Amino acid sequence: MIQLISFLLIGALLLVSLYSFMRREQRAEGGSGALIEARQALNTLQAGLLPPELVGRIFARGDLEYVEAKTSKEIRELFLEERKKIALSWVSRVRKQVLSLRRFHLRSARFYAQLSVRTEVALAVDFAALLLECRALQVFMYVRGPYAVPRMVGSTAATATRVCKISEQSLAFLTPAYAGRMGNRAARS
Amino acid sequence: MLSLIIWCCGIALEALLVYRGFRAKLLTKYSNFYGYIFVLLVSDGLGLPLYFKNQRLYESWSWFGGFVILFLGCGIILEIFRHVLSAYAGAEKIARFAGFVILGAVLGFAIVYHFFVTDPAAAKALYYRLQRDFLTAQAILLFGLLQVISYYGIRMGRNLKGMILGYGQTLGVTLIALALRAYIGVRFEPTWGLIQQISYVAALTIWLVALWSYCANPEPEATIGPDGDYEALATRTRSMVGAASTELIKVNRL
Numbered sequence: 001m002i003q004l005i006s007f008l009l010i011g012a013l014l015l016v017s018l019y020s021f022m023r024r025e026q027r028a029e030g031g032s033g034a035l036i037e038a039r040q041a042l043n044t045l046q047a048g049l050l051p052p053e054l055v056g057r058i059f060a061r062g063d064l065e066y067v068e069a070k071t072s073k074e075i076r077e078l079f080l081e082e083r084k085k086i087a088l089s090w091v092s093r094v095r096k097q098v099l100s101l102r103r104f105h106l107r108s109a110r111f112y113a114q115l116s117v118r119t120e121v122a123l124a125v126d127f128a129a130l131l132l133e134c135r136a137l138q139v140f141m142y143v144r145g146p147y148a149v150p151r152m153v154g155s156t157a158a159t160a161t162r163v164c165k166i167s168e169q170s171l172a173f174l175t176p177a178y179a180g181r182m183g184n185r186a187a188r189s
Numbered sequence: 190m191l192s193l194i195i196w197c198c199g200i201a202l203e204a205l206l207v208y209r210g211f212r213a214k215l216l217t218k219y220s221n222f223y224g225y226i227f228v229l230l231v232s233d234g235l236g237l238p239l240y241f242k243n244q245r246l247y248e249s250w251s252w253f254g255g256f257v258i259l260f261l262g263c264g265i266i267l268e269i270f271r272h273v274l275s276a277y278a279g280a281e282k283i284a285r286f287a288g289f290v291i292l293g294a295v296l297g298f299a300i301v302y303h304f305f306v307t308d309p310a311a312a313k314a315l316y317y318r319l320q321r322d323f324l325t326a327q328a329i330l331l332f333g334l335l336q337v338i339s340y341y342g343i344r345m346g347r348n349l350k351g352m353i354l355g356y357g358q359t360l361g362v363t364l365i366a367l368a369l370r371a372y373i374g375v376r377f378e379p380t381w382g383l384i385q386q387i388s389y390v391a392a393l394t395i396w397l398v399a400l401w402s403y404c405a406n407p408e409p410e411a412t413i414g415p416d417g418d419y420e421a422l423a424t425r426t427r428s429m430v431g432a433a434s435t436e437l438i439k440v441n442r443l
Contacts, residue, residue: 007368
């Protein structure tokens, strides 16, 4: 029975992945569009995704406290609803940029014969963790509102620490010439 | 009768596929694939008259043909690997080497086995078992390749897409049918045979449409430099992932 299930599963998995392969969106690659997209993602991420003041403002408890103290229950609910929409939109934008960054990395990395499997796996795990954190934030914010952000600090901090540790090892290779070349190419396109 | 009609359709489609391959100058471009189709055409073309003339001789030789075709199917996987990854250095080299080793080993086994096992019943039993295991290995390989293609966003032309779709669906359907056959038993055999035949004709039709003319893979345009830059790329990506993580931590701490 186990044998039957495993063979059925392999066959079904192959057919499902074939179906998704045929439906896969054929995005433009390598051209000016991809470079501009990558450049935009790069800029957004390098600038810290969103200005910290704005992030602080979206999630500031002061506004809620003011509304709770000075207005009626209806106004409070309306405020929370609006703030939830803004918070969800912010997380969704973060997620979109992370996805864009991953796409850019993968489209560049695939050309290298000396591609390191270990590095790629580590990056894949980090990306997955980051995307999962974004999704979890979305779910918690959707269910419990913008101010009920779950205590995910521990796990998020661990991801960030791991990412930073790995990046320290190869920071020396990030030459200014490379950044300049990227900039010139993007400008040309 | 239906089985015989499908058999004849198969031969016609195989012949048309080889003809189109010749006309569109695809034989040298996809040599492994057309090698497989050519062997199928010869096997089916010779098998059909032999089936009517001498059924016993057909029985004993059809298993040998089955083994050879089963192993040559690996050549399609090899072809897909070669063409899909050709623009992506390194990966293609490793895939080709591994594929040839596997192909050589199993082909050697098929030939050696024929000299030692002469009993058709034993050959039949071994064939089913080997077919299931072998197709499972190929299905896993193809599944892995599809994930890599999807993960790295590799684009390909109509020819290769058709090759993957045709062979992939045959692999998937045959595996499911074989598993059911092993579980249900002999009473599933007629259905199993029909499913396999229909799936095979479907694959031939897909291949015929996809390989009617040559359609090159879209030329990938590398946006970055030589191999030395890979680590720089990985580093930059990591630091950006770090930046994103930091932003999330800020939100969590608010």
